[in-house]
Structure formats: C-alpha cells, structure tokens
Amino acid sequence: MDNAPYHSTLFERTPNQSWSKESLINFLQGKGIQSPPLAMKDQVWNIVKQNVAPKKYKLDELANEKGHRVLRLPPYHCQYNPSEMVWSECKRYYDAKISAIHPVTSDAVLGLWKEALEKVTPEKWKNYIRHTNSIIDKAWAQEQLIDASDILPVIIDTNDSDSDEDNYLTEGEESV
Incomplete structure (x- = not known):
C-alpha cells in the first residue's frame, strides 16, 4: 500500500518534537503519565519518546481483523x-x-x-x-x-598551508 493520506489515517495522532510543551504534557496526562512541573520542553519530549506507542493505522488494523497483513511502500x-x-x-x-x-x-x-x-x-x-x-x-x-564500506571517505586536511586564495589576488595584494 502506498502512503497516501487516506491510507495512513492513524488511530491516535503521534506527538512529534514540533508540538508545544503544553500539548506534549497534555498527551502524557492523557496516558496517565506525569511530567516534572518545572521540566523544560526537551525533558518533556524525552519522556514522551519513551512512552509513545508505535503508529497504528486504521486500515492496517482492519486488514489484520480480516487475516491480512499490509505491506507499505517506501515513499515515492x-x-x-x-x-x-x-x-x-x-x-x-x-x-x-x-x-x-x-x-x-x-x-x-x-x-x-x-x-x-x-x-x-x-x-x-x-x-x-x-x-x-x-x-x-x-x-x-x-x-x-x-555497500557503505566500499565508499571511500573524503579527507580534508585543514592544516594544509597551500591555498587557492593566492590564485585570485592581484599583484601587490596580500591575503589576510
């Protein structure tokens, strides 16, 4: 199945890092989980990440009830x-x-x-x-x-004193 929005309706919206701190706290409270009262947003987000369930798609569940398994295509x-x-x-x-x-x-x-x-x-x-x-x-x-191991690394020596900058200076100018 492709990832069209009408194939990907979730039972429950999954929080993401762009949610406001208040929304993240409300999500946790809906799950019966308390967050420290003075916690920063990134701390609340870490608690959410530990307690968020995997995404459950409505169509996947319907297919499971009928004895089928949905395979989702990679995007594009x-x-x-x-x-x-x-x-x-x-x-x-x-x-x-x-x-x-x-x-x-x-x-x-x-x-x-x-x-x-x-x-x-x-x-x-x-x-x-x-x-x-x-x-x-x-x-x-x-x-x-x-294979990632077949790809050679690109190594740039930042201590190299040779510079292409000298090629662009006119006579009498100095590099800074």
Missing part, C-alpha cells in the same frame, strides 16, 4: 505497486474511449470505467505482479552492490 516508489500499472492501463483505455461517447452521462462514464476494469484479466494481473517482482529484485541486487 510507486513502481513497486502492480496496482499502479493496472490503474494506468484502465486510464489509458478510458481516455481512448471517452471522446466517442455522446452524450457523456454519469451512467456512460461508469459503464466505461467498468469496461476498462474488465479488460484487466487475471493473466494481466499475474504479468504485472511478475514485472513488479522483477523490478524489486533488480533494485535489491543493485542495493547489495552499494
């Missing part, structure tokens, strides 16, 4: 979602056919969308899933090639 990686290819196919079909419909009524539009969805056969779904798995496998293989 729709290529890992086969339903995006299905949606693209349906939109292309709809766009190609809508101009031939006169008059355009809500029933005609709905009928065209149903027709577009019916064009997506189980075999096409399997192919989209196979293609998506191929993309994921390639990305994973590429990720394995990039």
Whole structure:
C-alpha cells in the first residue's frame, strides 16, 4: 500500500518534537503519565519518546481483523505497486474511449470505467505482479552492490598551508 493520506489515517495522532510543551504534557496526562512541573520542553519530549506507542493505522488494523497483513511502500516508489500499472492501463483505455461517447452521462462514464476494469484479466494481473517482482529484485541486487564500506571517505586536511586564495589576488595584494 502506498502512503497516501487516506491510507495512513492513524488511530491516535503521534506527538512529534514540533508540538508545544503544553500539548506534549497534555498527551502524557492523557496516558496517565506525569511530567516534572518545572521540566523544560526537551525533558518533556524525552519522556514522551519513551512512552509513545508505535503508529497504528486504521486500515492496517482492519486488514489484520480480516487475516491480512499490509505491506507499505517506501515513499515515492510507486513502481513497486502492480496496482499502479493496472490503474494506468484502465486510464489509458478510458481516455481512448471517452471522446466517442455522446452524450457523456454519469451512467456512460461508469459503464466505461467498468469496461476498462474488465479488460484487466487475471493473466494481466499475474504479468504485472511478475514485472513488479522483477523490478524489486533488480533494485535489491543493485542495493547489495552499494555497500557503505566500499565508499571511500573524503579527507580534508585543514592544516594544509597551500591555498587557492593566492590564485585570485592581484599583484601587490596580500591575503589576510
């Protein structure tokens, strides 16, 4: 599942560091947790971090109740979602056919969308899933090639007395 806002509704808003001190204290009090009366905001935030539950998404819980587990895509990686290819196919079909419909009524539009969805056969779904798995496998293989230990560090010697500054001075000027 992608991370669209309508897929990511939380049961409870999770506090973050931008919340006001008063809001953080109210959150703690709602959990039955007291904070020191003269605590600074960063101290209250540390208490909140220790007592905040992991995020619980409404759709994830609904899926769990039905015996399913939701896998969430990384942000901006729709290529890992086969339903995006299905949606693209349906939109292309709809766009190609809508101009031939006169008059355009809500029933005609709905009928065209149903027709577009019916064009997506189980075999096409399997192919989209196979293609998506191929993309994921390639990305994973590429990720394995990039190992942090293979990246050489950049070392800048701050004690180096050579300076490019001298290259920019005109005759008679001194560097400061």
